Amino acid sequence: MTGAVALLVSLSAVPAPLHAAESTAAPDYRQSTSARRCADRTAISFPVRSITDSENVLLDDGREYNIGILTAGLDDEAARSALQDLxxxxxxxIFSPQKGEPIGVxxxxxxRGDAMVPATRGKERFSLQESLVARGLAxxxxDRPLVCSLQALLKAEEEARRRKLGHWASGLFSVLDANDAAAVAAHxxxxxxxxxxxxxxxxxRKGxxxxxxxxxxxxxxxFVPARLLNPRQTKSQRGGRRPGGLTAPPFSKKAGNTISNLGLKLRALPRLRARGWLDHRAGPMIEIHNLEQIEKLH
Known part of the structure; x- marks a missing residue:
């Protein structure tokens, strides 16, 4: 990995903090953005039989539902208690990923998918995922099935982190210093x-x-894979077989391979925030699967 490249990259802007009143209580998400964005999606109602653990719910028909966000672990008693309460x-x-599609499995x-819960009073619903994230417990x-609530969840997480709610206060959740490789390697x-x-x-050629x-x-x-840098590539251009058995190069080195939502030139070398599973490849590495895993910080 030598030399900087003149490449335009699409990076999601860091979500603006919510301007909620300062208190220890989590925000009320009954009028959530998620609820409005899910309005046109297929939804099926399921009675809840029991709580399996902090991230899974057993439904009345015997199937299990996974909430699609990460707590501090399946044995996270605080998150499990909150899930029971909610x-x-x-x-x-449970809502489908797209209009007309079946519920994700x-x-x-x-x-899998966004879940709305009937409010305690009235007919308004609130987002299960937003409620847990807003309490600082997830x-x-x-996760791709959570298509209704991604931006709302980021805002809720930013606010919970800023106000040190839940696990953001206890230290179970933290943002690691990416410039301290030794500290990151411990995770x-x-x-x-x-x-x-x-x-x-x-x-x-890989990305x-x-x-x-x-x-x-x-x-x-x-690491940003080539398929995200050039999403319009055909299957053969991403490394599939061409007629005659020749293997196409997975990623052209031409400067034209760009993703330019923000038009940010990487030569400017901004501060970034990224999330994902840490692997060891020479040093600590996160391979992203969705460009929104990377945020540009101001």
Whole structure:
């Protein structure tokens, strides 16, 4: 990974903090953005039989529902208690990823997707995911089925972090210094949110590398696969087989391969925040699967 590249990159702007009144109570999300954005999606109501753990709910028909956000662990008693308080003995409406599509199911057979819960008073609903994140008991992972609530969840997480609610106060949740590779390396194999000053970038046929140090062999790196840099590539251009059995190059090195939502030139080397599962590849690395996993900080 040598040399910076002149490449335009699409990075999500950091969500603006909510201007809620200062208190220890979590915000009320009955009038949530998620509820409005899910209005045109297919939804099915399921009575809740019991709470399996801090991230899974057993439904009355015997199927399991996974909430799609990360708590401090399946044995997180605070999150489990909050989940019990929010949905215990009630019904939840699970929404499909897109209009007209069925409810999402993961590889374990668990239902996935945004969930709305009937409010205690009146007919208004609130988002299960937003409620847990707003209490500081869960983090946003950019799970694809949660299409209604991603931006609302980021705002709720930012506010909970700013106000040090829940696990943000206890230290179970934290933002790691991406410029301190040794500290980040202690969390290999875990989900992490890292933040720091970008030091250099490099590009290969596989994708783009965003490095938070001068030495790529040991620094913290965010890897953006080529398929995200050039989403309009055909299957063969992403490395599939062409007629005759020839393998197409997965990523052209031409400067035209860009993603330019913000038109940010990486030579400006901004401060970034990124989230995902930490792996060890030379140094600590997060491979992203959704561009919104990277936020540009102001």
């Amino acid at each position: 949905v215990g003995g009630r019904s939840i409406s 993961d590889r374990y057979g668990r239902l 983090r946003v992972t950019f 290999i194999g875990q989900f992490a949110i890292v933040e720091g000053q970008l030091r250099r970038t490099s590009k290969s 783009l590398y965003l490095n938070f140090g001068r030495n790529w062999r040991s620094d913290v790196t965010i």
